[in-house]
Every structure is written in C-alpha cells, then in structure tokens.
Amino acid sequence: MLRILQFLYRIRAFILFVFLEVxxxxxxxxxxxxxxxxxxxxxxxxxxxxxxHQADVVQxxxxxxxxxxxxxxxxxxLQQLLALQVKPDSITLPLDSVFAATYEFRGARxxxxxxxxxQNYLTLNKGSKDGVKPGMGIFNPHGVVGRIKSVSENYSxxxxxxxxxxxxxxxxKSTDVFGSVQWDGKSSTEARLLYVxxxxxxxxxxxxxxxxFNAVFPEGLQIGIISRxxxxxxxxxxxxxxxxxxxxxxxxxxxxxxxxxxxxxxxxLARESxxxxxx
Amino acid sequence: xxxxxLLSYFLLIIFLSVVQVLFLKNLALFGVAFAFIYLLGILxxxxxxxxxxxxxxxxxxxxxxxxxxxxxxMHAAAATFMAFARSxxxxxxxxxxxxxEAEEPSISEMGFGWFLSYSLxxxxxxxxxxxxxxxWGTGGLLEILNKSFFSAxxxxxxxxxxxxxxxxxxxxx
Numbered sequence: 001m002l003r004i005l006q007f008l009y010r011i012r013a014f015i016l017f018v019f020l021e022v023x024x025x026x027x028x029x030x031x032x033x034x035x036x037x038x039x040x041x042x043x044x045x046x047x048x049x050x051x052x053h054q055a056d057v058v059q060x061x062x063x064x065x066x067x068x069x070x071x072x073x074x075x076x077x078l079q080q081l082l083a084l085q086v087k088p089d090s091i092t093l094p095l096d097s098v099f100a101a102t103y104e105f106r107g108a109r110x111x112x113x114x115x116x117x118x119q120n121y122l123t124l125n126k127g128s129k130d131g132v133k134p135g136m137g138i139f140n141p142h143g144v145v146g147r148i149k150s151v152s153e154n155y156s157x158x159x160x161x162x163x164x165x166x167x168x169x170x171x172x173k174s175t176d177v178f179g180s181v182q183w184d185g186k187s188s189t190e191a192r193l194l195y196v197x198x199x200x201x202x203x204x205x206x207x208x209x210x211x212x213f214n215a216v217f218p219e220g221l222q223i224g225i226i227s228r229x230x231x232x233x234x235x236x237x238x239x240x241x242x243x244x245x246x247x248x249x250x251x252x253x254x255x256x257x258x259x260x261x262x263x264x265x266x267x268x269l270a271r272e273s274x275x276x277x278x279x
Numbered sequence: 280x281x282x283x284x285l286l287s288y289f290l291l292i293i294f295l296s297v298v299q300v301l302f303l304k305n306l307a308l309f310g311v312a313f314a315f316i317y318l319l320g321i322l323x324x325x326x327x328x329x330x331x332x333x334x335x336x337x338x339x340x341x342x343x344x345x346x347x348x349x350x351x352x353m354h355a356a357a358a359t360f361m362a363f364a365r366s367x368x369x370x371x372x373x374x375x376x377x378x379x380e381a382e383e384p385s386i387s388e389m390g391f392g393w394f395l396s397y398s399l400x401x402x403x404x405x406x407x408x409x410x411x412x413x414x415w416g417t418g419g420l421l422e423i424l425n426k427s428f429f430s431a432x433x434x435x436x437x438x439x440x441x442x443x444x445x446x447x448x449x450x451x452x
Contacts, residue, residue, distance in 0.1 A: 013330035017363040020338045024359060027352030028412055047346050054301055114349065116307040117413050121349040157349065185414065186422075187310075 048111070048155035051123055055111035059253050066253050073141045103218050106131065106257040108138075113160070115249050118185035120160040122146055124255070127154040137216040137258045143246035144168060144181075144210060144223050145255050161223075162188055162249055169214040170223055173207040175200065181208065181223055181243065188249050191224065193241040200239065202229060208243050215266045217258060222246050284325075292320035292340065300347040311426050312433035317344060318405060319438045321362055322398055323385055326378045330366040337362030350413070357409040361401050368401060386442045398438055403431035 008015065059066070086092055108130075112123030126132050128151045138145040138158055146160045147168075159166040164185045170193065171178040179196040193208060206226045212219025228242040260266070299317040307313050321337050341358030345351050369384070374393070386394045406427035414423050 013334060013363065013366065016331055016334050017359060020334060020359045021356055024338070024341075024352040024356035025412075028356065029352075031351040044346070050300070051347070112347075112349065114305060116305065116310065116313065117350060118415075119350070119413070123349070 044152065045154065048123065048125075048152070051112040052125055052155075055109070055125075059109075062251070062253060069141065070254070102260055102262045104259045104261055106259070108132070108156075108255055108257055110252050110255055111155075113249070113252065115160070115162050115188040118164050120162040120249075121149070122158040122160050122252075124148075124156045124158060124257075125154075126257070127151050127156050129153050131259075132156045132257060133259065135216065135263065138255050139217070139221050139258065140247060140252055140255045142222070142248070144217060144221055145247055145249075145252060147216060148257070160249065161191065161245065161247070167194075168217070168223065169211045170208050171211040172196070172200075172202055172226075173209045173220075175202065175206075177202070178211045178213065179241075189245055190227065191243055191245055193226070193243050194238070196239045196241055198231065198237055198239055202226060202239070202241070204229060215260045215263050218260075288320075288324060291323070292317070295320045296340065296343060299344060304348060308429070308433060312429040313406075313426070314437055315402070315405065315409075315430065315434045316437050316441065318358070318361065318402060318434060319441060321358060321365070322401065322438065323383060325383050326369060327382075330363065333366065334359055334362045353409055353412040356412055357405045360408050361405040364404055365401055368397070372397060385446060386439065387446060391439075394439070394442075395435070399431060399435050402434050402438070403427060406430040406434070 106126065108124040108126040110122050111125050112121075114120045122138070122145070124132070124138075132148060132151050134148050134150055136148040138147060144161055146158045146163070147166060149157045149159050151157075161168065161181070162183050164183055167180045167182045169178065170181045172193075177196055177200045179193045181191050181193055183191045196202070204226050208223045208226065210217040210219060210221040210223065224243040224245040224247075226241055227244040228240075230240045230242075232238045232240040295317045299315070303314045303316060317340065320340065321333070324333060324336070337358040338355050341355035342351075344354045344358075348354065369378075372393070374389075382388055384394070384397055389397070407423070410423045410426045410430075414426075
C-alpha cells in the first residue's frame with residue numbers, strides 16, 4: 001500500500017496533468033454543444049466590460065464609416081416608408097391578425113468578434129435586460145451574421161455564421177430551391193450551401209437568401225451569392241455550391257437582432273408532431 | 280525565489296495576457312500564423328519551479344485567455360500540455376553540469392541557441408494541441424500542421440523579440 005502511495009506521489013505531476021486535460025476537454029465539449037450551459041464566457045460582467053472598452057476605442061476609428069452606412073440605410077427605409085404611407089382620400093381596412101408582424105427587431109453593437117478559428121463567436125453589448133433571448137437571429141444591412149447562443153444580464157454571446165456548428169435554412173432566390181448554409185471552417189469570406197439536389201439548375205451569381213422555414217430569420221434576408229458550382233464528389237446526388245458571403249465579418253460593428261414572437265408556438269408544434277426542426 | 284521575483288513574474292504574466300487579449304486576439308498573418316505571446320510567461324518561469332505548480336499556473340492562465348477568446352478549454356488544454364512537457368523537455372536538454380539553482384530559462388541566461396531549441400518545440404506542441412482542438416472534426420491534418428508550424432515560428436520570433444527588447448541583461452560574461 002505504502003509503495004502504491006509512494007508511486008502515485010512520484011507521478012503526481014502526470015496525474016494532475018491528465019486530470020486537468022480531461023477537465024479542459026470536458027469544457028470544450030460542453031461549450032460546443034448548442035444547448036450546453038457555458039460556465040465561463042465573455043458575457044460575464046468583468047470580461048464583457050473589458051471587451052466593451054476595447055471595442056469603444058477600436059470602433060471610434062470607424063465611426064464615420066458606420067455613420068455613413070446607417071445614413072444610407074435610413075434613406076432606403078424612408079423611401080420604403082413613403083410607399084407604405086396612407087394616401088389622402090383613400091380607404092384602409094384593418095387586416096386579419098394572420099398578417100400581424102411576427103418578427104421584432106432590436107439593435108446591438110458587436111464588442112467581441114473572431115474569425116480565425118473554426119468555432120467563431122460574437123459578443124454583443126445587449127443582454128437579458130434589453131430583451132435579448134437565446135435563439136434570436138442576428139443580421140446587418142449586408143446579410144445574415146449569426147444567432148444568439150447565451151445571454152447574461154448586460155451582454156450576450158452569439159454563434160457567428162463563421163461557426164461550423166451553425167446551419168441556416170436558406171434558398172436560392174431565383175428558383176426557391178432550399179438548402180442549408182454552413183461554414184466549412186476555411187475562408188472567412190466563403191461558406192457552403194448544402195443539400196441542393198443535382199437536377200437543380202443554378203449558376204454563379206445567383207443570390208442566396210434566408211428561407212424563413214426555421215422561424216429564426218424572416219424570409220428573404222441576403223446571405224451571399226453563389227461563386228462556384230460543382231458536382232459533389234462524395235455524394236453525387238447533391239451539388240457542391242460555394243457562396244461568397246455578403247457580410248464582411250472582419251468589420252461588423254452594428255447589428256440587428258430579430259425575434260420571432262411565435263417561435264415557441266412553432267417549436268412546440270414541431271415537438272408535438274415529433275419533427276426535429278432544423279435551426 | 281523571493282517576493283520581488285515573484286511580483287515581477289506576476290506582473291510579466293499579467294502584461295503578456297493583456298497584450299494577448301487586447302492586441303493579438305484577431306491577428307493572424309496570412310490567415311495561418313497566430314501569435315501566442317502569453318506563452319513566454321510559462322516558458323520564462325524558473326527551472327526550479329515544481330512541475331505541479333507550473334501545470335496549475337499554466338491551466339489557470341490558459342483558462343483566463345480562453346474566456347476572452349471565447350474558446351473555453353482549448354488554450355487551457357494546450358497550455359497544460361506545454362507546462363507538463365516543459366519539465367520533461369528541460370530535463371532532456373539540460374546542459375552538462377545541470378541547471379544552477381533558480382536559474383531562469385531565458386536568452387540572457389542560457390544563450391540564444393539553447394533558448395531556440397528549448398522554446399520552439401514546446402510552442403509547436405502547444406500549437407498542435409490548440410489547433411487540433413479547434414479544427415476537431417472539420418479541418419484536415421494538413422490544415423492543423425500548416426497553422427501550427429507557422430504559428431510556432433511567428434510566436435517564437437515574438438518571444439525572442441520581447442526578450443531582446445524588454446528584458447534587462449543580467450550578466451554578461
């Protein structure tokens with residue numbers, strides 16, 4: 001017995017090493033599962049504050065650019081609004097509640113971002129206090145950005161579209177053929193459109209937009225354009241489509257959050273009928 | 280190791296972590312060469328430090344970096360491995376006559392060539408573990424090797440530069 005204890009004492013460094021490695025691997029695994037509650041992440045108050053101050057300084061230099069983009073967007077929205085306004089001497093009828101808006105929008109600022117790893121995350125400066133909930137979609141005027149993973153009181157963490165674990169239900173705009181956009185972990189400007197059957201006719205330059213099937217994003221938000229069409233080598237039934245993302249992930253600063261107010265109803269319906277809804 | 284030494288190591292590690300988190304987080308030369316300058320904090324700790332405390336320090340340091348990188352566990356796993364390998368590697372490449380008590384494995388004390396052969400394999404091992412964890416199930420082996428190789432060289436260069444620029448030369452013989 002004493003010998004065993006002596007032996008264990010002699011290799012204590014190795015035992016500690018193995019123990020800590022196992023702990024680290026456990027943390028990696030639990031952090032990467034979409035439902036897993038993460039214990040330490042940058043939505044924590046101290047880390048969030050540091051990141052926020054850093055973003056304050058860095059983004060100060062791109063304020064003019066951000067302003068210009070916002071002004072352009074405002075002008076576009078004003079134009080659309082003009083078309084929607086009620087003209088004098090016209091009759092309006094209240095519509096059925098079926099047509100009531102099911103999406104709510106919020107604004108947020110990106111304070112932490114990465115794009116060099118295969119699991120990239122964003123940190124946003126809005127949290128549960130501002131009504132942010134896990135599962136909300138994120139986009140900016142150029143295209144889809146990601147999805148909220150977890151929230152704390154003042155900050156939230158989101159899967160970037162540049163995260164190999166995130167799939168976004170999408171379709172080719174011109175033909176309405178749907179598939180899933182997933183990042184392949186290589187270039188930060190490109191992603192893949194999966195599950196498009198071989199018979200579909202498509203070409204470079206076709207626009208990819210969200211399909212609205214998964215109840216996270218409204219239909220028609222731009223994701224990117226097809227940059228390469230090739231037959232899939234592994235599975236000949238599908239096409240291998242590479243898309244060029246319309247969002248420049250290296251310079252996202254202001255984003256919009258979208259919440260489907262009927263998400264819970266859709267989700268429970270899917271659960272009740274035992275369909276696994278793809279997010 | 281006296282209190283003054285302890286404090287200076289502590290400040291160095293804090294300083295390196297701050298630089299790592301604020302300036303080097305999104306830096307990747309040509310998309311493959313990452314900088315892990317905070318590893319200098321693990322490399323530079325005295326030779327006489329017990330492996331157990333070294334591993335604990337490395338794990339905690341890795342975890343702190345992880346929180347800011349949003350990569351929970353990856354830096355911690357890699358840094359723990361590096362700390363464990365460091366004690367074995369130090370024994371393997373010990374100069375004839377062994378290390379003098381409380382000697383620190385830096386360029387100024389051990390010389391340029393020795394430091395190169397000491398630090399580069401350790402940093403490469405670190406990068407290998409880190410990128411394997413990062414690319415798990417997605418990227419190929421080639422991608423991992425590519426990133427590890429260039430990151431090791433880039434980090435090695437930075438580690439040497441920081442020492443040449445900011446460390447006091449203690450003795451010149």
